[in-house]
Amino acid sequence: MLSRTLLCLAVAAAPLTSLADTVWLKNGDRLTGKIKLYDGGRLVLATDYAGEVTLTGDKIATLQTEQNLLVKHDEDATGEHSKGLKAAEPGKVTLVNGAEETVPLASIEQIVPPRPLLQDWVWKGQVDFSVDHTMAENDVEDYDVDFKTNARHGMWRHNLQGEYNREKKDDSVSVNNYSAEYALDRFFDEHWFWQGKAEYKRDWVEDLEKKRTVGTGPGYQFWDNELGAFSLATLVNRNDYDFVGGEKDHFYSASVKWDYNRYLLAKQFEIFTNGEVGKPLSSKVDYEVESEAGIRYKLTSWAALSLKGEWDRLSAEDGGVNQRRYTLGIGVGW
Template structure:
């Protein structure tokens, strides 16, 4: 009797279909998989047969999911739905016990898995490291560690990044610098935001020993979703330079910033670039440029190999020009 019961349970389990989310498109297609996120006009559906598929929200007729999902119809408030049920064309039903609610798909701004404390928190970032040790006629050690992260909650986005570089040859240090930056963005619409930031740089080798910058200005977010992000901004800055000989400069400047990343080949490869180009209002320097561009290749869901190039230029300074280019290759983690 026990064996017969276990056999029936096994057959029942094998015949029960695995739960999956379903998306119906306006062209009549039906896709199954797991809904990961809806943001920036794209619904990201993870499938076993094609990986992550971005779907245009305007082409979706209705959808179904047994996941607990946070559904936001504006930038600040949202509702955690126990499941999503299909409805008539252009609508979906949010099932929450005895009070289901049918809403227009066009009214939904964001869908995500709720977080345990801050339900609409979106936190992402990466840490990259490059190490190079050469033992030959000249011993060379080269270290580069960089991190970048952002956390979005409601109408606020907090950003932080930093980097440390050190090179030495035969125990003589030839490069030793680090920098850190914090910025906060306040969104007024889905795209427009106001940016405030502070940056500090320290170099123990170059003539420009310390650099402090405080800036503020408007920005525009073209997109920010599971497949990448692109934003630009304009800043009015106050910068303080301190040189190794003790001299100091301070001046105001205007600058333009950009931050772009895009996932390619089924999210296996990420192309990224970011930077800032500035023009002092006074005659302290002609212009400044700080930028990086690179690629990351995902080895696993969290580990990656990276290759990047960095460029720093200060042209026309009274204390001499600065022009540095650095190439690094290494490994990293992302979340």
């Protein structure tokens, strides 16, 4: 009874007009900041005094925020929108959505602040580094650097990604290439967008020396929030290929791009995959696949250990590519 009385007094003393979110702990402590997400039994609170703080759900007494939130219960697959949360008795929280409803914290599976469509510039990205040098019967050097970033403002999103790979075994270079891609998305609403892209790839080992592609087409953003993002785009492309033997090929193709990432356990882990599958409309090229998938483990608020697999496949009459790579490295995210 004493702890409940103290909690109620603390709630009453808190300024209702404060923009800071408040988390009361069961040990009596109170933390202020901004609720980023609640997932996997963990709450991520962004503070100006300690960065992002992760709290386990069994330590939380109650919450308060004026943010618009998507709250998902254990038995609810879609979730419900709430205009905020009010503090309640320990172990419970009140959802503010017209008629207020007090629910146990243990019944909540996820709390995600929705990302507004019109907002100031939002920039996020990831750079992964991998270096391997093995000295044994064979001397192997392996380098891999790739980056991916996008910047969003209002109805426009800029996407930029690139990669450099080099592998040397004794005196023979088995992998040596780089690629870069820029894509611009114009959103029509929260989900639908139109994309235009340009891509260039240079390889000094495989049969396909140079690849230049420009494409355009519609896309659909299934979701984009603090828990991750998932989008698909269908494109019509103009492709120009230069092969080692001097052969050239230019053709049109249709392709499907995907981009998926999902954070788990309050962003402690991240699983991701992205790539593109293309089918020429008429060409000596049969099909092409460029894909990657992996997992990242968060070491600090900005650094992560990454394990990634890549598969590039090109089937063509004048030569082809069938390359698989697996890398373990350190990444920097923002």
